[in-house]
Structure formats: structure tokens, C-alpha cells
Amino acid sequence: MSSQTKPTPESMRHHWLAFTSNRRFHQSPRLVSKAEGLFYHTPDGHKLYDSLSGLWCSPLGHGNQAIKEAITGQLDELDYAPAFNVSHPKAFELSEKLAALAPGDLDHVLYCSSGSEAADTALKLARAYWRAKGKPEKSKFIGRAKGYHGVNFGGISVGGIGPNRKSYGQTLDAYHLPHTWLAENAFSRGLPTEGDHLADALNQILEVQDASNIAAVIVEPMAGSGGVIIPSAGYLKRLRELCDKHDILLIFDEVITGFGRMGEVFGADYFNVQPDILTCAKALTNGVVPMGAVITSQEIYQTMMDQPGDEYSIEFMHGYTYSAHPLACAAALASIEQIANPAMMEQVRGLSELFENAIHDLRGLPLVEDIRNIGLAGAVQIEMDPAHPLKRASDISARCWEKGVYVRFGGNNLSFAPPFISQPQDIHEIFARVAEAITEYAKA
Ligand code: PXG
Numbered sequence: 429m430s431s432q433t434k435p436t437p438e439s440m441r442h443h444w445l446a447f448t449s450n451r452r453f454h455q456s457p458r459l460v461s462k463a464e465g466l467f468y469h470t471p472d473g474h475k476l477y478d479s480l481s482g483l484w485c486s487p488l489g490h491g492n493q494a495i496k497e498a499i500t501g502q503l504d505e506l507d508y509a510p511a512f513n514v515s516h517p518k519a520f521e522l523s524e525k526l527a528a529l530a531p532g533d534l535d536h537v538l539y540c541s542s543g544s545e546a547a548d549t550a551l552k553l554a555r556a557y558w559r560a561k562g563k564p565e566k567s568k569f570i571g572r573a574k575g576y577h578g579v580n581f582g583g584i585s586v587g588g589i590g591p592n593r594k595s596y597g598q599t600l601d602a603y604h605l606p607h608t609w610l611a612e613n614a615f616s617r618g619l620p621t622e623g624d625h626l627a628d629a630l631n632q633i634l635e636v637q638d639a640s641n642i643a644a645v646i647v648e649p650m651a652g653s654g655g656v657i658i659p660s661a662g663y664l665k666r667l668r669e670l671c672d673k674h675d676i677l678l679i680f681d682e683v684i685t686g687f688g689r690m691g692e693v694f695g696a697d698y699f700n701v702q703p704d705i706l707t708c709a710k711a712l713t714n715g716v717v718p719m720g721a722v723i724t725s726q727e728i729y730q731t732m733m734d735q736p737g738d739e740y741s742i743e744f745m746h747g748y749t750y751s752a753h754p755l756a757c758a759a760a761l762a763s764i765e766q767i768a769n770p771a772m773m774e775q776v777r778g779l780s781e782l783f784e785n786a787i788h789d790l791r792g793l794p795l796v797e798d799i800r801n802i803g804l805a806g807a808v809q810i811e812m813d814p815a816h817p818l819k820r821a822s823d824i825s826a827r828c829w830e831k832g833v834y835v836r837f838g839g840n841n842l843s844f845a846p847p848f849i850s851q852p853q854d855i856h857e858i859f860a861r862v863a864e865a866i867t868e869y870a871k872a
Pocket of ligand 1: 483484541542543544545547576577578579648652653654681682683684709710836837838843
């Protein structure tokens, strides 16, 4: 199949699409064959706004010249380096940069190729840390309802989205905090006011499970995939205090919030709360080369390094063929250079105000039951049709596609995370078209 032609029904069967209704896809396949800046192009010449920066991963838009040059330059120099027992200069350069960027003493970086691998790496590290501290019984985890930490077994154990877990049998021992969506916060602009108390649910879990058995609490600073569910201002602080009190590690999954989405480099900076481990992926390379990273505290690193054993023993029995892949490191260095600087964060914060107004202008349209936003992330919650819970958001997204906007839907939410390089006019245009799609759909 060339980039100009549509797939045949036969060729479509061979590609089993990820997290997709393949049967629906076969009826109306959506292909993009080119991307430039804020836009995707289909093989038949349709141009679409990319309203989610790919899957939250391309804040610099598509075809970024500096990233292209970094990758092609790297290809000429070193295409692959063994990840075990050997490394390469860009891996150290990137680690130094990440250590400098990450809050507090999060100074040590382990690499992988995705957010899912980052979550499982972080969970394994938490268990290994407690074992190294002589407390192997601290092995259970606490996640949060509606949380998403990828699709591997660790990630779905702590994840809080039922459909992602239901087909896979036994998971790790994990318990879940309640989610932070509250009806009284509906249509909040930015941080909701209610909900600090929801962190106290940790105490109830500990009453039954006992802190002596718990390795870590893992949460996203704001739940992205769950539908941009934002905690109230004091929630994460309270969670941090409780974790400290009970000697439990706190892991922030910053796969979505990392690298500027909230107008600060990390969600931890935005909320001014320090985790013990931070995971990231996606925007780390602007989505151009797969990469994930786990950034850990001095205490965890040093504990692992100080384990008894001879000098040949491996401190953390974990890693991937593609850990710190040279092309990914090159892409990450070029991306971070452009994203993680005060001018870009200022730009995101400036656009966020306009984005907030534009998304909240959808209030009052039929079927819109909540709108949430923070930084350049937002969700429009669509009233569920009880008979077909997944239908409306999916149908509205299909209409948006016809109107030239790629809109991501998940459950009953439409999610938005436009590229940081958007102009005010682009944000207005995206939401004008989405408003039309919702209005027409509700009438039909
Ligand atoms: N943690 C978080 C917080 C994520 O959002 C992952 C882990 C897993 O990352 P990988 O790279 O293994 O996919 C994610 C991924 C959506 C959407 O529409 C979100 C994700 C992926 C695809 C779609 O919200 N998040």
C-alpha cells in the first residue's frame, strides 16, 4: 500500500490497531499520511487540526526541524549502543539535563521506551528499595480510581480504569484511593476548590492494610486519560504528608503532565510537591522516538548503590534493550532544549488563559455536562447514553474529524491538549468546529 492509497479490507485485517474498535475502524478507516506543525493530512488531502498533540506527546507540533536534525545527525554517528554494561555520551548528557530539570533531589535517571515501561520500572524500583532497606514486606501499592499508568501488569494493577483490567485476571496487590472528580466542582476553571479531604482516604486503606505492607502510592498529578481530572490545590500536599508520616514512597506519573503541559516543566512544580520517583515519556522526545524515563531521589539511588555484595553485583536487576537508545536521547535533548525553558513555559501559561475561555465557551451546549481545564489540557464531558455508554463521545469525535479536527475521546470525555506552538486563532478555530460538531450531533 502506498501512502496515497486506502487500505484494502484484506490489508486492514493484518494490522490489529491498539486500543481501538477494529470493527468500527474497518467500516470507516482514518488514516493520516503526513503531519506538519499543528496539522495532520490524510492520504486524500483532508487537513486536520491536531487537538491532542498526537496522543499528548507532541507539544512542539510535527516536523520540528531541530529534532529532525538531531536524529539524523545521531544516525550518522551512532545508531545503537548496547544498553547493558556500555553506554554513550548523549545518555549522560540527557541524564544531567533531566536531573537539573527535575524538582529537588530527583537526580538519577533510568530509561525505557514508554510510559507503561516507566510505570512498571518505578513500581519494581519501589519494591527493590524497601528490600534493600531490610523491609521486604513493604510490597503492596496504592493507586487511584480513574488513574492510568499504562498497560503492563504493574500499571494495570495500580491503574483505576475497570475496562483496562477486567480481562486480565490476577494483578499485583494494589488498593485504590477514590478519584478526585466531584460533582460540586463541575465547570471549575483551572484548579477546583473542593477535594483536599479526598487524600485522607489513604488513612482508611492503611487502617486495613497497614503501612508496614505498603511500598508506594502512585498517582498522576492530574489524571489525564481519565478525562483531565484535576485535584484541588492542597490534595497532593496532603498525600505527601501522609506518605511521609507512614514511610511510604510517593510516585508521580508525569507521562502526560511532564514537559510543560500545565505551564510548568513538571506537575510536581505546578503543585509544589516533591515525589520520591517521577516517571515521564511522551513529550520527552516530542513523540518522535519512543522513550520513557524514571527519575529517582538521591535516597533511593544511594540505598540501591550501598547494598552489600561484591563489586560485580548488579544493583537493580532491570533494564531494556532500548534503554537510553541513542536516537531517543538525541530527540530528547533537542525537545527539552525547546520545551523546558522559561520562555516556552510563559507561552504555555499565556495560551492557557485563552484555552480556558475557549473550552468553557462550550458550556450550555446540549449534552455537555462538565468542562475541566488546566494549563493546555482540558476535557469536555458528554452526558452518557445509558444504553450505549461509549457511543456519544465517539460519534462526536467522528463529526469533528469531518470538520477538520482530530479529537480524542475516552469514555464519555473529549480531551484536548493542543501543541504549545498554537496561535490564539488556532485554539478558537478548534473549539468553534467542536461546538458545531456537538450542536449538530445533538440535533441529529
Ligand atoms: N502513564 C500515564 C499517566 C499515561 O497517560 C501511560 C502511563 C502509558 O504510556 P505508554 O507510552 O505506554 O502509552 C500513559 C499513556 C489518552 C491517551 O487518550 C493517554 C495515554 C496513551 C494513549 C492515549 O488519554 N497515556
